[in-house]
Amino acid sequence: MTLPPLSETQLDALKEISNIGMGHAATALSQMIGETVYLRVPRITIADITEMPDLVGGPEEVVVGITLRIFGDARGTILLIFPRESAQQMLVRLIGHKPRGLVFNEMSASALKELGNILASAYLSALGNLLHMTLIPSIPLLAYDMAGAVLDNVLIELSQVGDLALMVETEFHDQSPSEDVIRGHFMILPDPGTLDVILEAARGGHDG
Amino acid sequence: MTDKQRVGISEFRVARAPAILVSYGLGSCLGIVLYDPRLQLGGLAHTLLPGDRPGGRELRPAKHVEGAIRLMVGELLAAGSELQNLTAKLAGGANMFEAQNPAAEDRIGSRNINAGRQVLERLGIPVIAEDVGGHHGRTIELDLATGLLRVRSLRIGELCI
Numbered sequence: 001m002t003l004p005p006l007s008e009t010q011l012d013a014l015k016e017i018s019n020i021g022m023g024h025a026a027t028a029l030s031q032m033i034g035e036t037v038y039l040r041v042p043r044i045t046i047a048d049i050t051e052m053p054d055l056v057g058g059p060e061e062v063v064v065g066i067t068l069r070i071f072g073d074a075r076g077t078i079l080l081i082f083p084r085e086s087a088q089q090m091l092v093r094l095i096g097h098k099p100r101g102l103v104f105n106e107m108s109a110s111a112l113k114e115l116g117n118i119l120a121s122a123y124l125s126a127l128g129n130l131l132h133m134t135l136i137p138s139i140p141l142l143a144y145d146m147a148g149a150v151l152d153n154v155l156i157e158l159s160q161v162g163d164l165a166l167m168v169e170t171e172f173h174d175q176s177p178s179e180d181v182i183r184g185h186f187m188i189l190p191d192p193g194t195l196d197v198i199l200e201a202a203r204g205g206h207d208g
Numbered sequence: 209m210t211d212k213q214r215v216g217i218s219e220f221r222v223a224r225a226p227a228i229l230v231s232y233g234l235g236s237c238l239g240i241v242l243y244d245p246r247l248q249l250g251g252l253a254h255t256l257l258p259g260d261r262p263g264g265r266e267l268r269p270a271k272h273v274e275g276a277i278r279l280m281v282g283e284l285l286a287a288g289s290e291l292q293n294l295t296a297k298l299a300g301g302a303n304m305f306e307a308q309n310p311a312a313e314d315r316i317g318s319r320n321i322n323a324g325r326q327v328l329e330r331l332g333i334p335v336i337a338e339d340v341g342g343h344h345g346r347t348i349e350l351d352l353a354t355g356l357l358r359v360r361s362l363r364i365g366e367l368c369i
Contacts, residue, residue, distance in 0.1 A: 050217040059233030060347060062362060067305060141305040145362055148233015149345020152217065153304040156236050156256050156316050159218075159271065 014198070015044045017130055018168045021123035022186075028122045029115070029172075033093045043169040049155045052165060056081050056185050059148025063087075066116030067154055068140050070124060073133035074198075075191040078120045079154050081147065086182040087112060090172075109142050116140040119186065131197065158189045165189045166198070212349075218271035220253035222283040225353040232347045234300035236317035238273060238324050238340075239348045241297040242280050242333065243355040244289040251280040252350050257316070258323035273323040281331065296333045297357050297369060298324050299348045301340045317341065337369035 018041045026039040045055065053059035064087040070076040082090065091097070094111040117140050124135040143150045158165060165187055172182040190198065211227045217237065221229055225248035231239050234254065243250035253276035269275035284294065301317035301324075321340045328335055339346070339359045349358040360366045 053217070053233060065304075143304045145235070145304060146233035146345040146347065148217075148347075149235030149237075149302065149304055152233070152235040152237045152256065153316070155217070159256050 011044060014166070015041055017127060017198075018044060018123075018186075020130070021126035022168075022170060024126045025119045025122035026172075028118045032114075032118060035093070038173040040171045040173065041168055042171055045167045045169070047165055047167055049159055049163055049165050052151050052155060052167070052187075053148040055167060056147050056151070057083060059146060059151075061147040062145070063147045063150055064112060065143045065145075065147075065150035065154075066113060066140050067143075068116060068120045069138040070135055070188075070194075071138060072128070072135045074131075074135060074194040076194050077154055077157060077189040077191075078116075078123075078137065079151070079185075079187040079189060080116050080119060081150065081185040081187070082112075083183060086172075086184060089182050090115065113140040113142050116142075123186070127198075133197075154187075154189060215252050215254050217254055218256055218268045220251055220270045220276050220280050222249070222251040222280060222287060223352055224249045224287075225351075227352050229350040229352070230348070234346045234348065235302050235304045236300070236315070236320065238301045238317075238320035239299040239346070240273065240277060240280070240324055241299075241348075241350050241357055242277075242284060242294050243297070243350070243352075244284060244293045245295070245355055246293055247287075247289055248352055248355075249284060249287055249289055250350060250352050250355065251284055252348070253277065253280055255320065255324075258319045273320055274327045277324070277327045277331070281333075291332065294333045295355070296324075296328050296335045297337045298335060299339045299346055299357060299359050299369070302342050302344055302346070304343065304345065339367065339369050 022039040022041055026037050030037045062084045064082045066080040068078045091108050120137040124137055128135040168186045170184045170186045213221055213229050215221045215229055215231045229252035231254040238255050240253040255273045255276045256271050258273050301321040303315045303317050344361045344363050347360045357369050
């Protein structure tokens with residue numbers, strides 16, 4: 001699989017699709033935590049899988065990773081990566097306190113998985129609507145470790161068939177300007193064929 | 209200043225003392241060390257997968273355990289080493305996500321470890337130390353002056369094998 005030459009237009013279309021998906025996710029998240037949350041997609045990248053650890057802050061950066069498989073008309077993997085500080089801030093909003101020390105307890109792990117579930121479901125439902133496909137997420141799995149280690153598990157699965165991943169960077173904001181921005185990386189790792197389908201739909205979406 | 213050289217995913221590197229070879233954040237990936245103590249010469253590979261991708265011609269042979277070991281042995285022999293002087297160490301091959309693929313032997317980390325052991329056995333290179341499996345990521349540093357492999361992890365801390 002070689003890197004498809006993506007035009008500015010295609011990247012814009014992908015960004016638009018992702019913005020719509022993230023809009024749905026923001027609504028769901030706002031309902032879950034009871035305050036308005038804004039999600040923004042500042043950057044979208046199609047990257048070689050070997051570069052992914054550097055794109056999320058370096059292979060030794062401590063992160064929370066939540067992964068889900070995509071089933072239905074198209075196959076792939078979703079991977080959400082939150083830097084440690086962002087995951088902790090997210091937990092303050094979700095369950096009212098942040099975990100001390102290294103290990104997330106069952107409660108915070110479960111809250112983070114639920115977060116992954118909501119974001120993925122909302123994104124997939126928007127993407128599915130645009131592409132006229134049924135896309136269903138699997139149950140979420142969680143890991144908390146060095147970014148390189150959290151990523152390679154998913155990259156391995158992907159690398160058996162291709163060398164590319166689509167990475168949608170996401171920022172979370174709430175209304176209070178004093179709060180730090182919570183950053184996350186939302187990655188769609190399409191199985192072969194799926195990226196082409198998305199790009200095809202993105203191109204069609206732009207022409208229409 | 210120490211000469212620290214990074215070995216990225218799907219890469220391998222051969223060097224001599226006083227160099228240090230480093231691979232950051234191995235999860236299910238397998239880090240493979242080959243070392244010749246007489247020449248203080250060795251190599252480190254950061255491999256993703258046990259075997260070749262079915263059908264396709266591989267652009268990065270060092271992505272696979274077998275390809276990486278063969279390429280590394282080739283470079284070490286070309287640099288003056290002899291096969292009977294080489295020793296091996298393995299690190300990595302973890303299972304990062306809980307509840308993923310319940311059958312242990314099917315997990316990619318375990319398959320990488322087994323592939324590494326098998327290829328090395330076939331070549332007659334003894335595996336003298338291992339820190340493999342588990343559920344945690346590892347950063348590994350090979351000191352070519354001593355052949356020692358320093359393994360760092362978030363939860364378990366640091367050990368030397």
